[in-house]
Every structure is written in C-alpha cells, then in structure tokens.
Amino acid sequence: MPTDFLLSAIVLTPGVVGLFLLATPREAARLQRWVSLLASLLTLAFAAVAWSRFDPANASFQLVEARTWLPSVGIGYRLGMDGISLVLVLLTALLQPIVFISSWRSIHDKVKGYVVAMLLLETGVLGAFLATDLFLFYVFWELMLVPMYFIIGVWGGERRIYAAVKFVLFTLAGSLLMLVAIIYLSFVFHSQTGTWSFAYEDMLRAAVPMGQGFWHSPQMLLFAAFALAFAIKVPIFPLHTWLPDAHTEAPTGGSIILAGVLLKLGTYGLLRFNRPLFPEAWHRATPLFLILAVIGIVYGALVAWAQKDMKKLVAYSSVTHMGFIVLGLFAGTLTSTQGALLQMVNHGLSTGALFLLVGVVYDRRHTRMIEDFGGLAAVMPLYTGAFLIATLSSIGLPGLNGFVGEFLILTGAFPRHPAVVAVAATGVVLGAVYMLSLVRRVFWNPLAIEANRSLPDLTWREALAFAPLAFFMVWIGVHPGTFLSLSEAAVRRLIGG
Amino acid sequence: MNPSDLAAIAPELLLVVMGAVLVLADAFVPALRPRFGAVAGASAVAAAVLRWTGPLPGAVWSGALVVDPLARFVDSYILVAVVLVAIIAGPYLARTAASYGEFYGLLLFSAVGAMVLAKADSLLVIFIGLELLLSISLYVLNAFHRDSGVSLEAGWKYLVVGAFASALLLFGIALLYGATGTFSLAATARVVAERPLAGNPLILAGLALALAGFGFKLALVPFHAWAPDVYQGSPTPVTAFLSVVPKGAMLVTLARVVAALAPQALTPKWLPLLATIAIASQVLGNLVAIAQRDVKRMLAYSGIAHMGYALVGIVAFGFDGLVGVLVYLAAYTVMNIAAFAVVSAFSESEDEPHLITDLAGQGWRRPFLSFTLALAMFSLAGIPPTVGFVAKFLVFRAAVNQGLAWLAVVGVLASFVSVFFYVRVVYYLYMKPLPQRAPAYLEPWPVRVVAGVCALAIVGLGIFPSWLLNAAETAAKTLLR
Numbered sequence: 017m018p019t020d021f022l023l024s025a026i027v028l029t030p031g032v033v034g035l036f037l038l039a040t041p042r043e044a045a046r047l048q049r050w051v052s053l054l055a056s057l058l059t060l061a062f063a064a065v066a067w068s069r070f071d072p073a074n075a076s077f078q079l080v081e082a083r084t085w086l087p088s089v090g091i092g093y094r095l096g097m098d099g100i101s102l103v104l105v106l107l108t109a110l111l112q113p114i115v116f117i118s119s120w121r122s123i124h125d126k127v128k129g130y131v132v133a134m135l136l137l138e139t140g141v142l143g144a145f146l147a148t149d150l151f152l153f154y155v156f157w158e159l160m161l162v163p164m165y166f167i168i169g170v171w172g173g174e175r176r177i178y179a180a181v182k183f184v185l186f187t188l189a190g191s192l193l194m195l196v197a198i199i200y201l202s203f204v205f206h207s208q209t210g211t212w213s214f215a216y217e218d219m220l221r222a223a224v225p226m227g228q229g230f231w232h233s234p235q236m237l238l239f240a241a242f243a244l245a246f247a248i249k250v251p252i253f254p255l256h257t258w259l260p261d262a263h264t265e266a267p268t269g270g271s272i273i274l275a276g277v278l279l280k281l282g283t284y285g286l287l288r289f290n291r292p293l294f295p296e297a298w299h300r301a302t303p304l305f306l307i308l309a310v311i312g313i314v315y316g317a318l319v320a321w322a323q324k325d326m327k328k329l330v331a332y333s334s335v336t337h338m339g340f341i342v343l344g345l346f347a348g349t350l351t352s353t354q355g356a357l358l359q360m361v362n363h364g365l366s367t368g369a370l371f372l373l374v375g376v377v378y379d380r381r382h383t384r385m386i387e388d389f390g391g392l393a394a395v396m397p398l399y400t401g402a403f404l405i406a407t408l409s410s411i412g413l414p415g416l417n418g419f420v421g422e423f424l425i426l427t428g429a430f431p432r433h434p435a436v437v438a439v440a441a442t443g444v445v446l447g448a449v450y451m452l453s454l455v456r457r458v459f460w461n462p463l464a465i466e467a468n469r470s471l472p473d474l475t476w477r478e479a480l481a482f483a484p485l486a487f488f489m490v491w492i493g494v495h496p497g498t499f500l501s502l503s504e505a506a507v508r509r510l511i512g513g
Numbered sequence: 514m515n516p517s518d519l520a521a522i523a524p525e526l527l528l529v530v531m532g533a534v535l536v537l538a539d540a541f542v543p544a545l546r547p548r549f550g551a552v553a554g555a556s557a558v559a560a561a562v563l564r565w566t567g568p569l570p571g572a573v574w575s576g577a578l579v580v581d582p583l584a585r586f587v588d589s590y591i592l593v594a595v596v597l598v599a600i601i602a603g604p605y606l607a608r609t610a611a612s613y614g615e616f617y618g619l620l621l622f623s624a625v626g627a628m629v630l631a632k633a634d635s636l637l638v639i640f641i642g643l644e645l646l647l648s649i650s651l652y653v654l655n656a657f658h659r660d661s662g663v664s665l666e667a668g669w670k671y672l673v674v675g676a677f678a679s680a681l682l683l684f685g686i687a688l689l690y691g692a693t694g695t696f697s698l699a700a701t702a703r704v705v706a707e708r709p710l711a712g713n714p715l716i717l718a719g720l721a722l723a724l725a726g727f728g729f730k731l732a733l734v735p736f737h738a739w740a741p742d743v744y745q746g747s748p749t750p751v752t753a754f755l756s757v758v759p760k761g762a763m764l765v766t767l768a769r770v771v772a773a774l775a776p777q778a779l780t781p782k783w784l785p786l787l788a789t790i791a792i793a794s795q796v797l798g799n800l801v802a803i804a805q806r807d808v809k810r811m812l813a814y815s816g817i818a819h820m821g822y823a824l825v826g827i828v829a830f831g832f833d834g835l836v837g838v839l840v841y842l843a844a845y846t847v848m849n850i851a852a853f854a855v856v857s858a859f860s861e862s863e864d865e866p867h868l869i870t871d872l873a874g875q876g877w878r879r880p881f882l883s884f885t886l887a888l889a890m891f892s893l894a895g896i897p898p899t900v901g902f903v904a905k906f907l908v909f910r911a912a913v914n915q916g917l918a919w920l921a922v923v924g925v926l927a928s929f930v931s932v933f934f935y936v937r938v939v940y941y942l943y944m945k946p947l948p949q950r951a952p953a954y955l956e957p958w959p960v961r962v963v964a965g966v967c968a969l970a971i972v973g974l975g976i977f978p979s980w981l982l983n984a985a986e987t988a989a990k991t992l993l994r
Contacts, residue, residue, distance in 0.1 A: 042880075086979055088986060089910070126877065129943075151906075155897040162891060165936070169944045177944055181936065188932055192925035195906070199913045199921065206914075 022069070023079050023095040023146050026062045026105065027156075030055055030112070031139030034132045045127035049120060052131035056112040056138065063109035070102055075505035077148055077217075085152075090202060090212030094149040099503035100287065100357060100510070101145045104280055107364045108145065110484060111276045112138050117481040118372050119269040122379050123171060130171055133163035134269065141277050145284065150198045151214040154191070157245075160278065161187055164270070172265040179258075179265035186258040190245035197241035201293070204234070219293060226296050239297035242290050243305075249282030250338045252305070253312035263331035268375030271327070275334050276368040280360045283341045287353070291345070292510050298346075305346045310439050312339030317446035321453070326377075326384045329454055330370045333410065336443055337363045340425050343440055347429030353507050354500055355424025361499065362409070362417040362492065369406035369485040373399070376478050380471050386454065391463030396473045400459050402482050407455055409489040411448045417492035521573040521580045524560035524588065525625050531556040532621035539614025546614045550603035553617035557595040557624065564588050576697055578632040579769075586839055586988035587631040587765050590846045594758050595624045597963050601854050602750040604957045609748070611658055620754065623650035627762035635696045636686045636723075639766055643730065644679045647759055651675075655747045655755070667746025674729060674739040682726025688719030698773040705774055723770075724786075730763045733824065734793040737817045741805075744813035745866070749857035752809060753850045756816050761842040764823055768838060771830055772992045787828045788920060794821030795927035803934045807866040808856045811934060812849070815893060818931060819845055825924055826908040829915040832986075832993055837908035839985035844904035844974070848892040851967030855886040858956035872938065874947025882956060883942045885964040892971045894935040895928050900974035900981070907982075 033055035037048055070078060077096025085093045097105065115134060123130050136159065143156030161184060169180035202214050205222035213219070227233035230240075248255045259279075263271050291298050316335030323329035337359070344356025376399065377392075378384050393400040405416070412418040422444060430437045463469060474482070492499060519526070535549055564585055572579050599617060606612045626647030633639040652675065656668025690696060692715035693704040705716060728736035744752050771783070798818030805811035823845070826838035859875060859882070860867045876883040892901030905928065909921040974981050 084979075086982055088982065089907075155902075158897045158902075161896060165939075166943065169940065177940065180944075181933075181940070184932065184936055185929075188929055192929050193922065196909060196913065196918065196921045196925055199906070199910045200918055202910075203913050 020081060022062060022066055023081050023097060026059055026066060026109070027095065027139055027143045027146055029059045029062065029139075030135040030142070034135030034139070037128060037132050037135070040128065042126075042128050045124075048128050048131050049116065052135055053113060053116040055135060056109070056116055059138065059142070060109040060113060063105050066097060067102060067106060070097065070099075070502065072099060072502050073505060075099075075509040080148070085149075088212070089214075090206075091151045091214050092149050093152060094215055095143075095146045095152075096148040096216075097146055098509075099506035100284070102502055103357065103361055103499055104145050104277070104284060105142060107280070107361050108138065108141050108277045110488070111272060111364060111368055114368070114372065114481045114484065115269040115272050117477060118272065118375060119267065120477055122268060122375065126170065129166065130267075130269075133166045134273070137163035137167070137273060141273075141281065144281055148216040149214050150201065150216060150219060150289075153216075154195055154198055157191060157281070160281075164274070164278070167270040167273075168262055168266045171267040171270070173267075174265070175261065176265045179261040182258045183262045186248050186255070190248040193241040194245035197238045200234070201238060222293075224294060233297070235294050235297045236300070239290055239294040239301060242294070243286065243301070246282040246285035246290065249285070250279060250342060251282065251335070252308050252342055253315055253335065253339070254308075256312065256316075256335050259334065260328055260331045263334070263371075264325065264327050268371060268378070271331075271371040271375075272368045275331075275371060276364040279334065279338055280364060283338065283345060283356065283360055286342070286345055287357070287507075287510060292512070295512070302346050302348070305342060306433060306436050309339045309342040309346065310436055310443075312336065313343070313440050313443035314446070317443050317450060321446065321450040323450075324386055326374045326386055326454065326458070327371070328384075329386075329450065330367060330374060333370075333447065333450070334363070334367055336447060337367065337410075339443070340422060340440065343429060343436065344425035347425070347432055347436075348511060349428040349432065350504075350508060350511065352425050352428025353511055354504060355421050355426075355428055357503050357507065358417075358492070358496060358500060359421030359425060362421045362489075365485050365489055365492075366406055366410040366418055369402075369482060369489075370410060372478075372481060372485070373403050373406060376474065377471070381467065386457050388465060389458045389468060390461035390465065391459070392468060392471065393459040394463055395469060395471050398474045398479065402474065402479075402486070403459065404455065405486050405489065406482075407451045409493070411451045412444060415490075415493045417489045417496070420492060420496040517568070517570060518573045520568055521570050522578065523567055524563040525628055527560050527563060528556055528621045528625045528628075532618040532625070534618075535621065536615055536618035539618070543614065546612060547603075549614050549617045550599050553621055554596045554599040556621060557592045557599065561589060561592040564592075572634060576699075577635050577638050578629070579634045580632060581988075581991040583765065583769075583839075583988040583992050584628075584632045586984055587762060587842075588628050589984075590761060590843050591624055591627050591631070591758050594754060594846050594850060595620060597850050597854070597966065598750045598754045600959045601753070601857065601963050602748075604959055605748065605750050605857060609658060611748070613657070616654070616657060619650040619654050623647055623654065623754070624758065626650065627758045631762040631765045633766060634698050634769070636689060636698065636701070637696045640679070640683055640686060643682070643763070647762070648675050648679065651751075651755060651759065654751045655743060657748050657751060661746075663746035664748065665746075667743045670739050670746075671743045678726045678729030678736070681722050681729070685719045685722030685724075685726060688715050688722065692716045692719060698770060702773040720774075727763055727767050728790065731760050731767075731820045731824075732813075732817050733790050733820055734797045734817065737794065737798070740817060741810045741813040744816070745807055745809045749809070749853050749860075749867075752812075753853035756812070756849050756853070757842075757846040760816070760820060761846065764820070764827070764838060764842060767827060768830075768835055769992065771827060772835075784828060787824060788917075791821045791824040791828055791920070792923050792927075794818060794824065795924060796821075796930075799927050799931040799934075802931065805934070806869055808869050808872070808938070809853075809867045811869070811938075812852055812856075815931065815934075816849070818927060819893070821927070822905060822908055822924055825912050825920055828920065829908075829911040829917050831911070831915060832989055833911035833914050834908070835989040835992060836982065836985045837904070837911045839988055840907050840978070840981055841904040843981055843985070844892070844900040847967045847970040847974070848889045848899075848901055851885050851889040851964060851971065852893070854960055854963045854967065855882045855889070858882055858960050859886075869938065869941055872941040873945035874942075876943035878947055879956075881961060882964055885968040887939045887942055888968050888971050890935040890938045892975070894932045896932075898975040899971050900978065901971070903975055903978045903981075 083093040140159035147153035224235040320332035344352040409416040630642030658664035732740040802814035826834040892899035895905040912920040
C-alpha cells in the first residue's frame with residue numbers, strides 16, 4: 017500500500033465496509049459479524065503499518081494526505097498523523113475488534129444495524145483523530161453522533177431513549193457553537209493573510225486577538241466555544257450528567273467504545289486545538305479548569321463509591337479518570353501532558369476492560385446490581401482474575417499501566433500546582449476504595465445467591481476479547497517508554513516547550 | 514421581439530405548450546391519462562436540457578426577464594422538483610382516487626410561473642410570475658382532493674392568504690412605480706440611489722409592502738400562519754412541490770431585488786429588519802415544530818425555520834451569502850421532497866392526519882424508505898455528512914464573514930432546538946415497537962426511485978459538494994458583477 021493512501025485506508029475502511037454491509041440481507045447475521053470483525057482487524061493492520069512507518073523524532077504531521085475538496089472556501093481533505101494521533105488511533109483500532117468479539121453473542125437482534133453503526137462510528141472517531149482540516153474534523157466529529165444515537169437507542173437498556181436523546185442533545189449543544197468558532201477562526205485567518213483556509217497548520221498561524229474581558233475578546237470566546245464542545249465530551253464536571261446515563265444504558269460494546277475512545281476525543285480536542293490555537297486564553301482559563309478537574313476527580317470518586325450498579329460505578333470512575341487527564345493537560349508541563357496522553361490510552365484499556373467484564377456477568381444474570389452477586393471468585397476463577405487485573409490497572413497499581421499515567425500527571429503538575437495535586441491525590445486513594453470494595457462485594461463475599469452457583473466461567477471468546485487489553489496493560493506498565501517516545505516530539509511542539 | 518428572445522425562453526414555452534396539451538388531452542383523450550405523469554416528467558427533462566444547451570443572453574424581452582446563469586441554476590432545481598413530484602404523484606393520485614389529468618398540466622404551469630418569477634427583472638413581471646402562473650395553479654392543486662374537507666380548506670386558505678399577499682405586493686409595486694416611474698429593477702435602483710431613503714416615505718412604504726408580500730410566499734414569521742394548514746391539507750406531492758418551488762423562486766427574486774437596490778445603501782435599514790425576520794422564523798418555526806404530532810405540520814414549521822436560515826444568506830448579502838442561499842435552496846429541495854415522498858408512503862390514509870405514530874417501528878419493516886426519511890431528517894437538522902449541513906455551513910459562514918457572527922450563533926442555537934423534533938422521527942422509525950398490523954399501503958417502485966435519488970443526492974452532495982458549490986458560485990457571480 018503506498019503511503020499516500022495509508023491514512024485514508026485507516027479512516028475509510030470501516031465506514032466503506034459498513035456501507036456495503038447495509039446492502040446485505042438482514043438474515044445474514046453470521047456474514048455481517050465476520051465481515052465487520054475482519055474490517056476492524058484490517059483497520060488495525062493498517063494502523064500497525066502506520067506505526068511502523070512513523071518517525072517519532074519528527075514533531076510534525078506525517079503520512080500527510082491533502083486533496084482539494086472545496087477550494088474556493090479553503091476546505092481540503094487533509095489527513096495527517098503525529099505522535100498524539102498515532103497512539104489514539106492505535107487505541108481505537110485495538111478496541112474495535114474487541115467490541116465485535118464481545119458482542120458476538122450478546123447482540124443477536126438487528127445485527128446488521130449494529131455492526132454498520134459500529135463501523136461508521138469507528139470511521140468517525142479515526143477521522144477526527146487524523147483530520148488536519150478543521151472542517152473535516154468537524155464532519156468526522158459529528159459523524160460519530162448518529163451511530164452512537166442508534167447504538168444506545170436501539171440496543172440499549174431500559175432507559176435507552178432518554179439516554180440516547182440526552183447524549184445527542186448534550187453533544188450537539190457543544191459542537192454547534194464550535195462550528196461557528198471554526199468559521200470565525202477561518203475568517204480571522206483570512207483577514208490576516210487574505211487567503212481562505214480551514215487547514216490546521218494555517219490556523220496555528222492565525223493570531224486571534226485577545227481583546228478585553230471575556231465578551232469582547234475573540235480569543236476567549238473562541239476558546240470557550242471549542243472548550244465547551246470538548247468539555248462536554250470529556251466530560252468535565254459539571255457537564256458530566258449525560259455520561260452515567262449513556263454508559264449505563266448503552267450495550268456493552270457501545271460502553272466500551274464510548275468510554276474507551278469517544279471521551280478521549282474531548283481531551284484530544286483540548287490538547288490539539290485549544291492549547292495551541294488560543295494560548296493566552298488557555299493560560300487565563302487554567303485555574304478554572306484545574307479546579308473543575310479536581311472537583312471531578314473527588315466528586316466522581318465519591319459518587320462511584322455510592323453506586324449499587326456495577327456499570328454505573330465504572331461510569332462514574334470515568335469522571336474521575338478523565339479529571340486526572342484534564343488536570344495533566346492544564347498543568348501544562350511536558351511530563352504532565354505526556355502523562356495525560358498516556359492516561360487517555362490507559363483509561364481506554366482499563367475502563368474498556370471493566371465494561372467488557374461487567375457485560376460478561378450481565379449476559380449471564382441480566383442484572384448488574386452489586387448486591388445480586390457475591391463470592392464469584394469460587395465459581396468463576398478465570399473471570400475473577402481478569403476483573404482483578406482490570407481493577408488494579410484502573411486504580412494504578414505499580415507495574416500496570418494506570419500507575420504510570422497517574423504518576424506522570426501528578427509529578428508533572430506538582431511543581432506548578434502543589435495544592436491541586438494534593439487534593440487530586442486523594443482521588444487515587446478513593447479510586448482504590450471504591451474499586452476494591454466493588455471487588456470484595458462481588459467476588460469475595462459469601463456466595464449467598466443460588467443463581468450464582470452455576471455461573472459458567474469466561475468462554476474462550478470472552479477471554480480472547482480481554483487478552484489484548486491485559487497484554488497492553490502490562491506492556492505500558494512495564495515499559496511505558498514505547499508509547500511515551502512516540503508522542504514526545506509532537507507534545508513538545510503543541511505545548512511549545 | 515426578435516428570434517433570440519424566443520430562443521431564450523424556449524424551456525418556458527415548451528412547458529406551457531405541454532401543459533396546455535395535457536389539459537386538453539385530459540378532456541379529449543382520457544384513455545391516455547396513465548401516461549400523463551411520464552409526459553410531464555419528460556417535458557421537464559426536455560426543458561432542463563434546453564436550458565443547459567440554450568443561450569444565456571442576459572436581459573431579454575426589453576428587460577422584462579433576465580436569462581443568466583443564476584436563472585439556469587434556479588430552473589434546474591425547479592425542474593428537478595417537477596420531475597420528482599411527477600413521479601410520486603402518479604401512484605399517489607391513483608391511490609387516492611384523484612387521477613384527474615389536469616394535475617400534470619397545472620404542475621407544469623406552476624413550474625413555468627416559478628421559472629418566470631426567478632428571472633424577473635421588472636416589478637410587474639414579478640407579480641405576473643407569482644400570481645398568474647405560480648399561485649393560481651397552486652390554488653387548484655392544493656384543493657385537488659375535491660371531496661376532502663382538509664384539502665379544500667388548504668386550497669381556500671392558500672387562496673385567501675395568497676390573494677392578500679399579492680395585494681400587498683401589488684400595492685407596494687404601485688407605490689414604487691409612483692415614486693420612480695418605472696417597473697425595471699435597475700431603473701428603480703438608480704432612482705433610489707439618487708434620493709436618500711429616509712426622506713422618501715413612498716419608496717420606503719413600497720419596499721415594506723413588497724417585502725411583506727414576499728414574506729407571505731416564503732412563509733416567514735410573521736407572515737407564516739397559513740403554512741401548517743396548507744401543508745397538512747394539500748395532497749402530499751403538492752405539499753412537496755409547494756414547500757420548495759415557490760419558496761426557492763421567491764427567495765431568488767428577493768436576492769435580485771436586494772442586489773439591484775445596492776445593499777450597501779440599504780444596509781442600515783434592511784439589516785435589522787431582515788435579521789429580525791430571519792431570527793423570528795428560526796425560533797418560532799423550530800419551537801412550534803416540537804409540539805406537532807402531524808409530520809406534515811411539523812415539516813411546515815420546519816420549513817418556516819429553514820427559510821429563516823436561508824434568509825441569513827440574504828441578510829449577509831454578498832457573494833458568500835448568495836452562494837449560501839442558492840446551495841441552501843438546492844439542499845432544501847432534495848431533503849424536503851425525500852421527506853414528503855416517504856411520509857406519503859407511510860400514511861395510513863390520506864384523509865387522516867399523517868401522525869408521527871404511524872412511523873413506529875417502520876425502520877425495521879421497510880428499511881429503504883425509513884433510511885431515506887432518517888437521512889432527510891438528519892439533513893434537515895444539519896448533521897454532516899449531508900447536504901443540509903453544507904448548506905447551513907455556507908450561510909453561517911457568510912454571516913460570520915460579514916461580521917454578523919451573532920446571527921450565526923443564533924442560527925446554530927435554533928438548529929439545536931430543531932434536532933429534538935427531527936431526531937424524534939428517527940426515534941419513532943427505529944426505536945418504537947412495530948404495531949401488530951399490516952401496513953395500509955406498500956409503496957410502488959416510483960416512490961422508491963424518488964427516495965433513492967433523494968437519498969443519493971443528500972449524501973452525495975453532502976460529501977462531494979464542490980459540483981453544487983461551483984454551480985452556485987457561477988450563478989452568484991452574474992448577479993454581483
């Protein structure tokens with residue numbers, strides 16, 4: 017495959033295959049499952065090829081593709097990959113086949129719609145990570161909305177409609193203002209240079225005027241519009257209320273993708289766009305975001321602690337974890353930003369694994385209430401082991417991936433914001449509290465409920481879905497340098513350090 | 514009159530002749546009725562071919578009409594709409610026992626009216642195109658179900674309100690004529706440019722009245738009240754036609770008037786007024802649409818809002834604005850016709866309201882049509898990668914580039930509200946259980962063809978809009994020379 021098409025191949029493979037699958041008869045569920053799995057594996061292979069051709073020393077975009085699209089408006093089909101997009105593309109491409117494997121049996125109704133929605137969603141996510149044109153980015157960003165709406169609304173739990181509509185409205189509320197901001201940014205660039213463009217590299221050169229105050233400062237307003245869209249996606253406290261609903265009601269596969277990669281788009285956007293495009297506004301907004309991040313960390317942990325529903329607990333743990341990532345981004349040092357990026361991957365792995373594993377018992381018992389379980393360690397030893405690994409990764413046990421990310425964020429942020437770090441560190445402790453108490457209640461308590469005595473252990477398919485996640489948890493935990501070195505040059509460039 | 518004048522309006526002449534032939538054939542050879550739809554569609558295609566191969570001489574007929582690339586652009590989507598409506602009308606009329614042959618003749622006359630209107634370079638021709646050709650045919654078409662109360666009500670309402678609007682427009686034209694002594698847009702503009710508007714109540718009143726007349730036809734707030742009843746009561750193919758063709762032609766006429774009157778000179782007066790109308794239409798249209806249970810009424814309110822968005826392009830007048838308006842009209846045509854074609858196929862009965870609950874669960878039983886309707890809804894909501902998004906993007910971009918970023922902000926907030934009711938249609942289609950009964954009616958292949966064409970256009974033009982954009986840019990250039 018020539019390099020010129022590699023990124024397009026990564027982005028378009030799932031979506032194009034998905035559109036072809038639309039034409040297959042609805043009874044051909046087996047075919048649809050296999051083809052979608054193969055398409056996602058092919059995408060993963062393309063992503064691996066991109067990794068092998070990637071030069072970590074080079075900070076700028078690589079494997080660049082640029083084609084004209086709407087030249088008179090300055091819009092191009094521009095794709096490019098730097099270290100930051102690379103790690104997130106790898107994460108996405110890795111999680112997608114896992115999603116298909118995990119929903120092999122659990123989705124048996126309307127299989128065609130499900131796999132098509134998933135594949136289109138993957139195209140949207142990958143496109144958003146690789147787009148280097150703001151218009152194109154926006155198109156991919158919104159492209160994710162419709163498939164996710166269907167995934168939650170059709171295959172979700174009891175309150176799926178409420179959750180799906182809430183997801184759509186929250187997401188759009190942020191992104192529509194971002195659209196105006198994107199247009200305005202292009203307008204500023206035009207007024208300064210006389211050329212129309214939506215290219216990311218051009219926008220970096222547009223110096224948006226800072227002005228006075230908030231309402232009269234174009235830079236603050238644009239920053240706010242972008243930040244709102246991303247903060248809702250992350251989600252940053254207090255915009256997080258859609259998350260527990262969407263995560264809880266979505267089918268297992270939807271939760272994995274939602275937590276694993278969709279949330280990362282918010283933090284990715286903050287890093288990719290807000291930070292370099294609006295540096296002064298970023299600086300001025302830092303205290304606010306640090307405070308919100310810390311509130312999110314502590315609040316998310318406390319609420320997670322109080323949950324009776326396993327899936328909701330994991331959902332709230334996302335609020336905490338994403339709070340750490342936001343903290344790392346806004347602390348702004350190289351170490352903390354690198355830690356935040358690594359933590360994006362870590363959270364994708366560990367939370368993806370937790371949702372996957374909660375889905376396993378839900379498929380068997382059709383309940384996710386913690387009180388309905390207990391003593392599972394005796395009947396499902398393999399499952400218990402897997403859950404324990406995911407838990408320990410999530411709470412940051414040294415040797416596993418979560419520790420590296422949190423450690424880098426906290427050490428990176430400490431010199432600049434010691435007080436913030438001190439409060440945030442309590443979140444690490446609370447994380448251990450709610451996760452370990454979950455493990456105790458589900459796995460170690462006495463096996464009191466009769467229905468749980470005969471639960472089958474992990475099937476080979478479920479184990480197969482979990483294995484790659486565990487593999488990367490250990491790899492990152494033992495040798496994070498593999499991934500940190502990929503993104504270092506690009507992060508340096510973005511934070512100007 | 515010289516031969517080149519005739520050549521310039523050959524498409525219109527062809528349609529008038531074919532319309533007359535159809536009406537006469539209905540009276541004398543009724544056996545041919547089943548072929549009328551094909552004849553009307555073929556005539557429209559032939560007219561489009563003539564337009565694209567024929568000359569574009571600019572002003573013809575002593576300056577009464579302008580045949581320019583802008584006119585060609587507008588004609589193209591009017592004729593596309595005619596073809597699509599002619600295709601869905603056949604099965605519809607057969608099903609509702611209303612296969613009277615005049616339908617297609619009136620459709621062609623109405624199209625000619627819209628084409629004339631969009632080419633008018635004289636106030637009088639604006640009136641003629643609007644009233645004699647476009648509206649009168651539509652009054653009949655609205656009431657085409659001559660035994661149905663709602664249909665008659667629709668025709669009656671459109672007639673009364675339309676006559677009122679025409680009277681306003683005519684009165685406005687008369688005042689302008691009194692003040693300037695000419696019907697020609699260019700000559701009127703010269704007179705207006707010479708005298709300060711503020712000291713000229715006659716011109717101001719004339720313009721205001723004409724604008725009100727335009728507003729009625731575009732169903733802009735506060736001239737919108739007729740739209741829901743007329744949309745609901747008219748035969749669905751007619752609603753599809755009514756919702757795109759007159760509005761498109763009218764908006765282009767408005768653009769011609771604004772361009773002629775040198776927007777710079779008028780800006781301080783026009784801007785707040787037009788912007789208020791645009792915002793009011795967006796807000797009211799979208800808010801009231803939320804409360805609708807009848808899909809056709811919902812689409813009527815959505816149409817009010819969409820004309821509000823398109824008007825943003827006129828408010829931000831200039832090259833970008835005009836391009837935005839033109840792309841918007843083309844986009845609106847395909848998505849609205851798609852929506853009405855499918856809604857018509859899904860309705861239990863034409864006498865009943867087209868309730869949104871009729872759509873429940875259809876997504877899994879009739880996947881192709883449902884997919885098209887869902888696509889149309891997402892396109893109307895402005896979600897990429899659809900042509901509706903491209904259109905909204907272009908008008909909002911025009912606003913931002915004219916320093917009217919606040920107008921774009923209001924526009925996106927209004928779109929946000931609209932997502933709620935568009936997505937609700939998708940919710941009924943895919944997330945509601947299917948009622949345990951057979952569908953009242955299964956669509957024949959022509960409806961599927963129209964749905965397929967519209968779906969392809971919605972996505973195709975959404976992903977590859979450059980062709981449409983280039984055509985709109987060519988058209989806009991001629992007006993803003």
